[in-house]
Amino acid sequence: xxxxxxxxxxxxxxxxxxxxxxxxxxxxxxxxxxxxxxxxxxxxxxxxxxxxxxxxxxxxxxxxxxxxxxxxxxxxxxxxxxxxxxxxxxxxxxxxxxxxxxxxxxxxxxxxxxxxxxxxxxxxxxxxxxxx
Numbered sequence: 064x065x066x067x068x069x070x071x072x073x074x075x076x077x078x079x080x081x082x083x084x085x086x087x088x089x090x091x092x093x094x095x096x097x098x099x100x101x102x103x104x105x106x107x108x109x110x111x112x113x114x115x116x117x118x119x120x121x122x123x124x125x126x127x128x129x130x131x132x133x134x135x136x137x138x139x140x141x142x143x144x145x146x147x148x149x150x151x152x153x154x155x156x157x158x159x160x161x162x163x164x165x166x167x168x169x170x171x172x173x174x175x176x177x178x179x180x181x182x183x184x185x186x187x188x189x190x191x192x193x194x195x
Contacts, residue, residue, distance in 0.1 A: 065104040068151040076187060079194045083119040088190060091175035092182055095135040095158035099127060106152045124154055130193045131158050
């Protein structure tokens with residue numbers, strides 16, 4: 064099992080664990096945003112995973128995407144694997160709306176804004192409940 068990169072510990076909050084991935088809420092209240100981090104050591108790309116884990120990852124991406132659509136009542140998601148800043152394999156799943164602050168551009172073009180304590184508590188509770 065792999066530890067979560069320190070940058071994720073500073074920028075996100077644990078939601079739950081699935082079979083392969085740790086699920087975390089990214090600390091940016093401008094966008095409903097989770098990160099899936101496979102619990103494997105020294106994995107930087109999907110191709111570094113064993114075939115069985117690649118299949119599990121795809122299933123967990125789809126499962127988590129459906130939860131995000133349901134919880135945040137959106138039809139559009141951005142699902143991204145970038146890893147330019149944090150090399151540890153991670154997948155972003157971001158709920159998007161055609162009236163959000165950076166639509167139709169990437170979420171990366173606007174400065175993020177942290178959750179307040181109450182917003183964080185409520186958002187984490189809502190997502191955790193959906194993952195049960």
